[in-house]
Amino acid sequence: MYGIYIHVPFCIRKCPYCDFYSVAAQEDRMRGYLDALGSQICSFPPVSADTVYLGGGTPSLLPPEAVRQILDLLRSHHRIAEEAEISMECNPASVTVETLRGYRAAGVNRLSVGCQSFQPALLARLGRLHTAEDAVRTVLDAREAGFDNISVDLMLGIPDATPETTLRDAETAASLPVDHISAYILKICEGTPFADGVEGIPDDDTQAECYLTFCGYLEQQGFRQYEISNFTRGGKTCRHNLKYWNCGQWLGFGPGAHMSNGEDRYSYPRSLSRFLNDYGMPVSGDPLRFFSHEGTVDAEEAVILGLRTDKGISLKEIRGRFGWSPDERQRRFLDQCEKAGYVSQTEDRLCLTRAGFLVSNSILSELCP
Ligand code: SF4
Structure with missing residues (x-):
């Protein structure tokens, strides 16, 4: 949906x-x-x-x-x-x-x-x-x-x-x-x-x-x-x-809006005059032609956004969707974070604790694929 x-x-x-x-x-x-x-x-x-x-x-x-x-x-x-x-x-x-x-x-x-x-x-x-x-x-x-x-x-x-x-x-x-x-x-x-x-x-x-x-x-x-x-x-x-946090799908309308089909992200320019010009009349053809391609949804994004939530990420899902799992070094880093109270891990799920939320930037920079 x-x-x-x-x-x-x-x-x-x-x-x-x-x-x-x-x-x-x-x-x-x-x-x-x-x-x-x-x-x-x-x-x-x-x-x-x-x-x-x-x-x-x-x-x-x-x-x-x-x-x-x-x-x-x-x-x-x-x-x-x-x-x-x-x-x-x-x-x-x-x-x-x-x-x-x-x-x-x-x-x-x-x-x-x-x-x-x-x-x-x-x-x-x-x-x-x-x-x-x-x-x-x-x-x-x-x-x-x-x-x-x-x-x-x-x-x-x-x-x-x-x-x-x-x-x-x-x-x-x-x-x-x-x-x-x-x-x-x-x-x-x-x-x-x-x-x-x-x-x-x-x-x-x-x-x-x-x-x-x-x-x-x-x-x-x-x-x-x-x-x-x-x-x-x-x-x-x-x-x-x-x-947004689950890398889902949404349409974005209006100047400056972003959208994603779950695979690619797009944005419309931050300009009302451009918006009035592009859409002042009904338009047909490729609806994305006035948008910029902002990038592809990847494992890094899924990890960064997913770890913002209390449910964290499912490693199985990320592996299935993007082919990524933490390597040896990252696993050791996660174990250290768990001991320090920043991360909680089960076999499949990885979440940040409240203390982890506070230092999430440092954790993500070590962890990100
Ligand atoms: S300028 Fe002020 S009121 Fe307008 S969007 Fe920004 S924060 Fe909100």
Whole structure:
């Protein structure tokens, strides 16, 4: 089964750390984008999909009618399963309970709320447009609007963050009626204002303490860490993101979107004007001709992505699919990692422990085929 990712490339204002492709939201651009998106969606042969994910950018800048239009088009052109997970990212700065009701009625059944932090000082360091109260209110409004699958998205390693502020964020998140929490460590990306210099980034030891404090608290509160940065309460994993970590298949629409058929990966340029140009009219012919080939899915990718999850990798599966298994040296290295508490191994499965998640880069650089 495929997943379908839709990139909505609009934001009110660019955050100084953000590397996702987005441009300023303007009405005429958004209209043009929706038309071109429709033509891109229909340019691909129909697939059967059981997840849809509207990400960005800021999908919640789209009015509910536009979201309905996109989902209706997907349903009429592709085979979207009845019980499909349909996720949408939403920014607390751009939603009300009415728009949330509209998204729910349009068919969105999972909401990912970009809170980042609940501490005013940390939100200010990130240049976010919403307040901590907005973030809490959005989660409560989403429940009221009928969402029973809500994720709170947080960020770790924010400038000036400490283990104490991290614990407070974990406490607030876990106290809300949410089913899922994502917490990614801030990455300084080239080309962003933060890359020109930002003060107060916690050092490695503090980051490690923040991460372990966060994970430990969520575990006490009944959350299962099913991926390095993702936690679920009640088993509601993000089925769409699992397709990425399991090297599955998905179509990606919109400027800057990526896709994979499970064997090859492709990306569409990060350019709205190019998108409007390529798909301004219905198109026919090879649907991949406007995409770049990004590479082939290989054992290295399967190991790197699979080890992000708590289920880890099946060595038998990787051998069957890619013909790779660890050599003698790598086996000895894995045994040492197991003794040190970073890895857990059975005859077939290989997983990282929580301590292993923290040093996953070093482990992967030794292990990767
Ligand atoms: S972090 Fe989110 S809201 Fe901020 S610029 Fe990036 S996509 Fe837009």
